[in-house]
Amino acid sequence: MEEMMTSENERRTHAAQAEISIRMDRLQLTVLEPLINTMDRTPAVPPNHLSAASSLDETVIQQRGRKCLPVSWSPDTELKGNSTIHSFVQTTPKNASHLTSPTLADTLRFAARKRLLFENSERIPLTQKEVDFSIPQQFEISSPIKSTPPNKKTRLEKTMEYNEPFDVALKGLSPSQLIDIIKSVTYKHPEIEYEIRKNMPVPDLSPLEQKLHYLKSNIYKGLPTSRLTSKIDSLAYSRVSTHLAAFKKCLVEQGNVLVESQHWESVIKYVFLAWKYVRATPVWDNEAHNTNRKQCFRALTNFCMTALKEGILEKDLLIDTQDKLQGMVADSEYIQSCIKQIQEQL
Structure with a gap:
């Protein structure tokens, strides 16, 4: 039994050694002939020169050869080469007997000599005929700030024969033209001024009243017409605020014209006339919206006070004015100053 096991082990050992020898034979490397371009091989090179001792990298490097310029023409490459040649020629000193590479000192010396020659050269100034830098008239931009103001032409009044x-x-x-005509005529003929003063009527207030009536009607036309909405609330005021401002402006301008004309009796009549229209304007729920109404009363009070101070009024007119002013105190308390002024004059 032991002899059989020993023979079996020996048989396995011989089989394993045979397998190892076979695998070792497979691991042996075979040196192949390197790849060589057949076109590069010449008869002058012996075959044994390319031995297996050279590595593959060396073979590839040997096959590359020298670098050549590209076949296609490039202007940048040619310009670069020409510039190096020109710079070498320009920086070479004139007294050099043979061509040598220029040094830094020679280059700086030559550049300084060129700069001095350029500065000392005579410059020919350009005349205005040769070079014209003026801007065409169609492209000129006039600035109201920098430019000088134009001379103001005197206005000539054109006259004409009217048949x-x-x-x-x-x-x-x-009105200004009429005033100028009358002043020029009365300056030449003083007797005409006396006739005009003698026949001068009082100012007509009907056009002024018509304008106030028209503006007041615009205020009421702008108010809402629905019965379900209020006509004196903030919404209604916002709809007629523009008309209220126009009414106040017209009232003040008309009063100023009468005051400047110094027709004092007409000024007092205008105060009573305009007061009725101001009283007829709406009174709003919000007290701040009644500012225009108060300002109108205050302006009329100032007109009346100016007429009482500047004008020489008759006693009967003062008494009548006082009676009318008593009924206007309820609308504005400012009118009491006019009543006091009348009482002092009486």
Whole structure:
């Protein structure tokens, strides 16, 4: 039994050694002939020169050869080469007997010599005829800040011969034109001024009243017409605030014209006339919205006070004015100052 086991072990050992020898034979490397370009091989090179001792990298490096310039032409490459040649020629000193590479000192010396020659050279100034830097007129930009103001031309009044009736011609003139005509005529003929003063009427207040009536009607036209909405609340005021401002402006301007004309009796009549229209304007729920109404009363009070101080009024007119002013105190307390002024004069 032991002899059989020993023979079995020996048989396995011989089988394992045979397997190892076979595998070792497979691991042996076979040196192959390196790949060589057949076109590069020449008869002058012996075959044994390319031995297996050279590595693959060395073989690839040997096959590369020298670098050559590209076949396609490039202007940048040629310009770069020409610039190096020109710079070498320009920086070479003139007295050099043979071509040598320029040093830094020679280059700086040559550049300084060129700069001195350029500075000392005579410069020919350009005349205005040769070079014109003026801007065309169509492209000029006028600035109201930098430019000088133009000379103001005197206005010439154009006159014309008018064959129509004289009163028809005067209707087309403005108040300032009429004043200028009358002043020029009375300056040449003083007796005419006396006639005009003697026949001068009082100012007509009907056009002023018509304008106030028109503006007051615009206020009421702008108010809401529905029965379900209030006509004196903030919403209604916002709809007619523009008309209220226009009414106040017209009232003040008309009063100023009468005060400047110094027709004092007409000023007092205008105060009573305009007071009725101001009283007829709406009184709003919000007290701040009644500012325009108060300002109108205050302006009329100032007109009346100016007429009482500046004008020389008759006693009967003062008494009548005082009686009317008593009924206006309820609208504005400012009118009491006018009543006191009348009492002092009486």
